[in-house]
Amino acid sequence: MSTSTTPVSATPETDAARPTLAEKTTLTLAEKIWRDHLVKKGEDGTPDLLYIDLHLVHEVTSPQAFDGLRLADRPVRRLDLTIATEDHNTPTLAIDKPIADLTSRTQIETLRRNAEEFGVRLHSLGDVEQGIVHVVGPQLGLTMPGITVVCGDSHTSTHGAFGAMAFGIGTSEVEHVLATQTLPLKPFKTMAINVEGTLKPGVTAKDVILAVIAKIGTGGGQGYVLEYRGSAIRQLSMEGRMTICNMSIEAGARAGMVAPDDTTFEYLKGRPHAPSGADWDEAVEYWRTLPTDEGAAFDAEVFLDADELEPFVTWGTNPGQGVSLSQSVPDPEAITDANERAAAERALEYMDLEAGTPMKEIPVDAVFMGSCTNSRIEDLRAFASVIEGRTKAEHVRVMVVPGSARVRLEAEAEGLDKVFLDFGAEWRFAGCSMCLGMNPDQLAPGERCASTSNRNFEGRQGKGGRTHLVSPLVAAATAVRGTLSSPSDLEA
Amino acid sequence: MEKFETVTGVAMPLKRSNVDTDQIIPAVYLKRVTKTGFEDALFAGWRQDPEFVLNQPQFAGAQILVAGPDFGTGSSREHAVWALRDWGFRVVVSARFADIFRGNSGKQGLLAAEVEESEVERLWALMDAQPGLEVTVDLVARTIVAGTETFAFQVDDYTRWRLIEGLDDIGLTLRDEEAITRFEQTRAAWRPKTIPARSL
Numbered sequence: 001m002s003t004s005t006t007p008v009s010a011t012p013e014t015d016a017a018r019p020t021l022a023e024k025t026t027l028t029l030a031e032k033i034w035r036d037h038l039v040k041k042g043e044d045g046t047p048d049l050l051y052i053d054l055h056l057v058h059e060v061t062s063p064q065a066f067d068g069l070r071l072a073d074r075p076v077r078r079l080d081l082t083i084a085t086e087d088h089n090t091p092t093l094a095i096d097k098p099i100a101d102l103t104s105r106t107q108i109e110t111l112r113r114n115a116e117e118f119g120v121r122l123h124s125l126g127d128v129e130q131g132i133v134h135v136v137g138p139q140l141g142l143t144m145p146g147i148t149v150v151c152g153d154s155h156t157s158t159h160g161a162f163g164a165m166a167f168g169i170g171t172s173e174v175e176h177v178l179a180t181q182t183l184p185l186k187p188f189k190t191m192a193i194n195v196e197g198t199l200k201p202g203v204t205a206k207d208v209i210l211a212v213i214a215k216i217g218t219g220g221g222q223g224y225v226l227e228y229r230g231s232a233i234r235q236l237s238m239e240g241r242m243t244i245c246n247m248s249i250e251a252g253a254r255a256g257m258v259a260p261d262d263t264t265f266e267y268l269k270g271r272p273h274a275p276s277g278a279d280w281d282e283a284v285e286y287w288r289t290l291p292t293d294e295g296a297a298f299d300a301e302v303f304l305d306a307d308e309l310e311p312f313v314t315w316g317t318n319p320g321q322g323v324s325l326s327q328s329v330p331d332p333e334a335i336t337d338a339n340e341r342a343a344a345e346r347a348l349e350y351m352d353l354e355a356g357t358p359m360k361e362i363p364v365d366a367v368f369m370g371s372c373t374n375s376r377i378e379d380l381r382a383f384a385s386v387i388e389g390r391t392k393a394e395h396v397r398v399m400v401v402p403g404s405a406r407v408r409l410e411a412e413a414e415g416l417d418k419v420f421l422d423f424g425a426e427w428r429f430a431g432c433s434m435c436l437g438m439n440p441d442q443l444a445p446g447e448r449c450a451s452t453s454n455r456n457f458e459g460r461q462g463k464g465g466r467t468h469l470v471s472p473l474v475a476a477a478t479a480v481r482g483t484l485s486s487p488s489d490l491e492a
Numbered sequence: 493m494e495k496f497e498t499v500t501g502v503a504m505p506l507k508r509s510n511v512d513t514d515q516i517i518p519a520v521y522l523k524r525v526t527k528t529g530f531e532d533a534l535f536a537g538w539r540q541d542p543e544f545v546l547n548q549p550q551f552a553g554a555q556i557l558v559a560g561p562d563f564g565t566g567s568s569r570e571h572a573v574w575a576l577r578d579w580g581f582r583v584v585v586s587a588r589f590a591d592i593f594r595g596n597s598g599k600q601g602l603l604a605a606e607v608e609e610s611e612v613e614r615l616w617a618l619m620d621a622q623p624g625l626e627v628t629v630d631l632v633a634r635t636i637v638a639g640t641e642t643f644a645f646q647v648d649d650y651t652r653w654r655l656i657e658g659l660d661d662i663g664l665t666l667r668d669e670e671a672i673t674r675f676e677q678t679r680a681a682w683r684p685k686t687i688p689a690r691s692l
Binding site for chain 2: 039040045046047049051053054060061063064067072074078079080081082083088089101103104106107110115116119120121122141142143144147152153154168169170171172173175176179180181182184186218219222223249250252253254273275279280282283286318339340342343346436437438455457458459460463
C-alpha cells in the first residue's frame, strides 16, 4: 500500500553529534516550540528544562502526585495553567447516582478532595465541561498552536493536532509539573510522516494512522516526535488531525504534530479560552511562523501515498498488527523476524483467528464508538451517517459514548441521539468507557469488538476481550452487517 | 530515592516482545490511590497461567527481568514501574524500551538497561541452561555479569548519575527556580490560562 521509505535509523546517533538548535539555520515545527520553551539549556549531558504551558489532570495518574506535594509541603506552582476532569473511571449510565464501584468512587473522590485542597479547577461528572481530558482541552480552546501540553496519559499526543508539543507523562512527572511547571527533558528526534494525495471516499484519518503504525511498527517512533505533513493531512479537519496525532504513541512516539494553518485558527477562534482581540492577532502572527522551515532536515522521513490507502483494521494484539479490510488474516509463517512471528502466533491464538480468513468474514459481538481517538462530534456524525435508516445486526451490542458532556449535548441538538437509539445502539454519557474498561463498560471474556479506540492489547477492553481497531465508518458498517465491513459493503 | 550501584540477584526471562503496560498491570488495578502494594497486580492476566514464568519457584525473589524488544509500550501508567519494583525487580534488560516507560523507571529507581537483541537471546540461553541463575548488574561499570560472560549495557549519563546518587528530580529542578520565574515573566498574554478554583 505504501511507496518508499527512508530507513528509520536503527542506531540513533549520539547526542553529541547532533547540532544544537542554536546552530541550525532552519528548524522544524517541533524544534521551534522546543526553542521557545527553553527555561535552561542542559549542559554536559543534563537534560534541557522545558516550560509547560498547559497541564491536564485526571483521576487515575494524579492521586500519588498530589500526595507527593503534600508530603513535601509544596503548592501547585501555576493553578492558572492546570485543569482537571474526571474521565477514566466515570460511569456512562446513571451518572446522577453514587458510583457503584467503591475503588472507582474513592479515586474520583480523591481527585475532588485534591482539587479542593490545592485550588485546581475541576470539571466533575455532571459538569458540562466534563469528559475525556483530550476532548475537553481542545473544546475549551485551551489547546492552541505553539504551546507545550502535558498530561498523565499517553494519548496527550492528541493535542499536537493544533501544532502544539504535547506528550504523556508518568505520575512522578505529574508531580514535577505541578510543583515546578517545567520538565527536564532530552530533545526528541524528528520524523516527518509525509502523506501526499487524496483519500478515497470512506477512507479516514483513522485508516491513515493505522497504516502508519503498521508501516513503522509499534517501536518505530521511539525517541521521535512525528510531524504529519503533506496534502492529505492539510485536507483533514481538526477532528481528523486529532485522531492521527492521538495514536502517535501507538507507533512509539511520545508526540505527534500537524503544523497550524487556517483550519486550525478557524476551529479555535471564539472558543472560551482562545485568545481574543489584540492577543488573538499577536497569537496568529506568531503561529504563522511555526510551520517547519523550507529545507529543515528531519532525522527520519516516511512516505505514504494517500490515494492507495483503504479502510484499515487490526487483526492482532498490538496496533501495528493491521491490514487493509479487504485483506485476510496474515500467516505468521510468512513473517521472517522471529520475535514478530512469535508475537503474531500468540496474537492469533488470543484473538481466536485463523491465518487466511478474510477480515470481512470475522463476526463481532460488540461495536464501541468512542474514546479520545474518535468521540468528537465529527466522529459521531460519521457514524450516524452510515447507520441512519438502518437497524443493527441483531446479535451485536452497539455502544456510542461521546467524548464530553458538551459533545453529547451537541449531538442531541442535531438529533444524532435519535439516530443511534432508532438503530438499536446505546447512547451513553461521556468518558473513556470501553476503551480501557476501568468503569463497568467492558467486554466479557471471549467477546469480539470492532472499536474506534486506540489499543487492541490483550484484555484492554475487558479480561479475555478481543479488539479490532477501526474507523467510525467501519464501526458503523460493522454494526449493520455484524461482520467487519466498510460502508461500501452495505446495500444502498 | 534509594541509591543504585550494583544489584546481584536472580534473573527471570520474559520471552515476549511488545510487553505493553496493560500487560504489566491491567487498568483495573489503577484505581488505587496509593503508590505501593502493587505486587499482586504485576502481569495479573498472564499470571493466571500456572506455567507463567513469574509463578515458577526457581525465579522466586527475582530482581532482574530480561525481556524481549519494545518493553513498556502503550499507556503512560507509572503503576507499571511501581508493580515491577513492588515485586522486587530492580532492573529490566531489553533491546528496546518505550520512551515513557524508560522515563518513569528512572524516576523510581528501576534501571532500564538496554542491550543488543542478540545479547538478550544469549542471556536467555544462559538462564535456560541454569534456571535461577544469579546475575550482577553494575551501574557504575554499565555491565551485566552472568556466569563467566560480561555484557555492556546502555543507559543515558544523566539517568545513571541520578540513580547512583539517588537524587529527587523536583529538588534538582527547584535549584533553577529563578530561571523559571524569569521565563514566566516573558510569557505572552495569548498563551492559555485556566480559571483556578481559587487563587494561590
